[in-house]
Structures are given as C-alpha cells and as structure tokens.
Amino acid sequence: MDIFLIIGLVLGAICIVMALILKGASVAMLLNGEVAVIIFGGMIAAVLSSYTMADIKRLPKVMKVLMSNEEPDLNGTIEKMVELSNIARREGLLALEAPVNELDDPFMKQGLELVVDGAEAEQIRDLMESEVDAMETRHHRMSGLFKTAGATSPTLGVMGAAIGLIGALGNLSDINKLGPMIASAFVATIFGIFMGYLVMIPFATRLEAKNEEEVLLKTLIIEGVMDIQAGHSAKVIEQKLYAQIPPEKRKVSEE
Secondary structure, X not given: OOHHHHXXXXXXXXXXXXXXXXXXXXHHHHOOHHHHHHHHHHHHHHHHHHOOHHHHHOHHHHHHHHHOOXXXXXXXXXXXXXXXXXXXXXXXXXXXXXXXXXXOOHXXXXXXXXXXXXXXXXXXXXXXXXXXXXXXXXXHHHHHHHHHHHHHHHHHHHHHHHHHHHHHHOOXXXXXXXXXXXXXXXXXXXXXXXXHHHHHHHHHHHHHHHHHHHHHHHHHHHHHHHHHHHOOOHHHHHHXXXXXXXXXXXXXXXX
16 A cells, blocks of 8 residues: 555645644534535535446546555566567567467567567557557546546535535524534535545546556557567667666666
C-alpha cells in the first residue's frame, strides 16, 4: 500500500478536526448520519447515472491499483529488450521464438510474436499502438469517474447545508436548538469539500499519474520491438530506450 496516500487522507482529516477544536466546536458534530446519506448517496447516484455497469465493475480492480505503490519495471524491460536484441542479431529473428514464449509480459510477448511471424513493421506498430490507445481510454474513464464524484461532492455539501437550514428555520419555536441545528447543517459542506478536494480529485490525479507510467512502459516495449524487428544493435536500442525514461529512474549512469 502506498503510504503517501494514507498520510494525505489522514492529514486532511486531522486538519479538519484540529480546526474544529481550535474554534471550540464539538468534533462529535461530524458524526452525522443525514450528511452521510446526502454526500455518499449523492455521489453514488451521480456516478451511476454517468457511467456504465462495466465501468462500475472495474472499481475494485482500480482501487487495488490506486492503493498500490508498485511502479512499472522500466529498467527490467529495457534489459530484456537488449537481451532479446542480442539473440536476434546473433541467430536471427526466428531464434526469438523460444525466449518469447517464456515472457511474462503479455504485451511484449504479443509484439515479439508478430515479429517472429514475419509481420510488417507498420502492422506491428499499428496493432500495438491501438492496444495502448484502448488502455488509455479505459484509464481515462476511470479517472473521470473519480472526477465526477469529486466535482459533485462539494455541491452536494451545499445542498446538505441548505436542507439543514430548512430544518432549522422550520423549527424557530425552539430557540435553544436553533444554533446547534444551524451549525450541524454546515457539517455537510465540510464533508462535501473534504470528499471532493481531499479524496476524489486526488484519487483521479493519482490514477492519471499511474496511467502515464503504464503508457511509458508500453511505449518502451513498442520502440524496443520495432528496433529488434529492424535489426538495430543492442547498444543503440539500450541508449534509445534509456533516453525516454526520467534520469532518476535509470539504472545505468550516463557517461
């Protein structure tokens, strides 16, 4: 699990609680069932009306990715491409059949199988890039789902406050309860802003960052496959692929 995600959520919650304490407000006011119904129920309704059942079913898998701190093995991918390019240069493209069958990465395996089968370079690139485009579309829909929830949440908070004020103003006969009821009404606004700007939108941003990492990995694979198919030397492939990843993530040092 990514510790920074947990730290961010906990820190945000602590800031809200501390602010209430410093203002002399009761933290117990945050335990409000009506607010939970409005905020969470409203977000769920907005998501269900905006996305398909297929998108909703992906949520458990997306949450697992979101919580994970695993990063794509860019250096390992480059090393494998260099290894395979050496085999192809020494023994020919057909010699790749056995090592390709042992690959764990299905995307790399698919591309190199096309190379071994003698497919045209343009066909190989088109097929692999189409798969990356489809993956990006799926990822953008899921990050968009969290953005929808994040954009809806603050407005639901305002609506919850309005509903609370309606209840308070409808009970003016009991002046002693008026103050607490008005204060409780604004708890919905706090929850709405918290869920929108400190939970859902950061989740969407994190998913977009993970998508960029995955796209970079698959881009390296595509370029490596195309270079192997073209017969480029292992050294050229290595330098070309390392040039595409951030310097701080490179296993080798530049000379």
